[in-house]
Amino acid sequence: MNPFAYTRAEGVSNAVRERASEHTAKFIAGGTNIIDLMKENVERPSRLIDITHLPLATVDEMENGGIRLGALMTNADTAYHPKIAERYPLLSKAILAGASPQLRNMATDGGNLMQRTRCYYFYDVATPCNKREPGSGCSAIEGYNRIHAILGTRDTNQDIHCIATHPSDMCVALAALEAVVNVTGPYGERSIPFAEFHRLPGNTPHIDNTLQDDELITAIDLPARGFPDHYAYIKLRDRTSYAFALVSVAAALELENGRIAEARITLGGVAHKPWRRLDVEAILIDKVPSKGVFQQAADAMLEGAQGFGHNTFKIELAKRAIVRALTEATNLNSL
Template sequence: MNNFSYSRPEDLNSALGELTKREGAKFIAGGTNLLDLMKENIERPSHLIDINHLGLNTIEATADGGLRLGALVTNADTAYHENVVTHYPLLSQAILAGASAQLRNMATNGGNLFQRTRCYYFYDLATPCNKREPGSGCGALRGYNRIHAILGTSDQNSETACIATHPSDMCVALAALEAVVRVTGPAGERIIPFADFHRLPGNEPWRDNTINPGELVTAIDLPPKGFSTNFAYIKLRDRTSYAFALVSVAVALEIENNRILDARVALGGVAHKPWRKPEVEATLIGQPVSEANFQAVAEALIDGAKGYGHNTFKIELAKRAIVRALQQAAKLEPTA
């Protein structure tokens, strides 16, 4: 780990000012991912700005009936908050499916959005990785790629190839709930729809999100509709605890008289960002609850998926997980 300096500003403007004037500075809150990256010599900040005293640690109702999650509220406090458990149980379940209790007690909501991939090659400085070192190649393409992406990947023949996945459970639920991210920076405040916050690798796999230099996430806003009756979060992994998802599925449905009025399906573990296809979800609207309809949606959501050898099994696994999650959300007894 390289030497670095440290400061603890007491207000938001001071924190933003320090980030702007100190080259190589980074914000730190819970540090559950950043410190690991520093120990592995992947991140090398020259200065850490501790933002834990900026007052962004509340959960409160919004004027439209939604809920605002402060960026510095811990994952544990969010998951167990009465309003989250009651009105947004999908989010609570997703958070509790991730990490360990100790990590959830430290990790913050804002930090969760910025988790970096757990790709083996990203962490291994002896191997090529376009995300870590642009232009060096993608070691996962022809290496051991069991945990890697099957959707939205960069062209394997390009100089910017990348098949890394985004690791967050919380973000999959936030995608399904259509949350928005509130940020502030040198140009003032702005709101980013959750679908636009994370990026596919494209020609810039080293960019995980659409945050501009000097900006800070201040809150995550949940819309009034929380899908508290018909929801499900399924996480499939190599072991039952403390492991990242091979495939995860967040489903939120609105059902009346056995017909679907609204449908959201977000996938984790399969792409560089939480994966949704709203145009496919829309095909469920007005349809009766049925396994046949769920299977058709699963096929459409995974259409175009590509395996790279060790991870090809994920294609079928994802389809089955989608159907099972939809069945659970609709309270439809699954077939064997």
């Protein structure tokens, strides 16, 4: 591990100023990802700015009926908070599907959004990796790619520079709920719709999201609608604990008079960001829930998917997971 300095931020504005004044500094909260990256020599910050003492660990009601999660709320405290468990059970279930109890006790909600891929080649500094070193190549394309992406890998020229996936479970649920990320920086505050926060690799796979280097996540806003009655989070992985998703599905529905009035479907483990398509969700609107309708949506969701050998099985796995999630969300098996 390289030597680094340490600073404890005394306030939000202080933290932002510290980060803006030192380009190679990094924020640290729970440290569940940044420390691993430092140990593997992937990240080499000159300074860690400790933000754990900032007043950003609250759950607040919003005037529009939604809830604001402070960025320093731990994953565990968020998942078990009565308001989240009751009004946003999809989010609670997704969080509890991730990592381990020990990590959820440390990891923060803001940090969860910022965590980096678990691609083996990204962590192995002896191998080429466009995400770690732009222009060096992607070892995963021709290598062992069982956990890698099958969607959103090509840039505008149809070239492929990276097939890494985003590892978060929480973010899959937040994308389905249409959360909003609040950030602050040297030039003020701004709000980023969740769909615009993470990005596809394109020809700049080293850039994970649309956050500026000197901006700090302060809160995550959950809209009033939480889909507490018809939801499902399905996570398919190699073992039932402490494993990242091969495929995950967040499904949230509103039913009216036996028909689907609103539908949200987001996939995890298949792309560089949580994968959602509004045109696919539209297929379900005003339909009576059925396996046939769900299969139609699943087939459309995986349109254009491309496997790279070891991960080709994910295409069919994702389709089946979508049907299963929608079936569970509508309680179709009990009808």
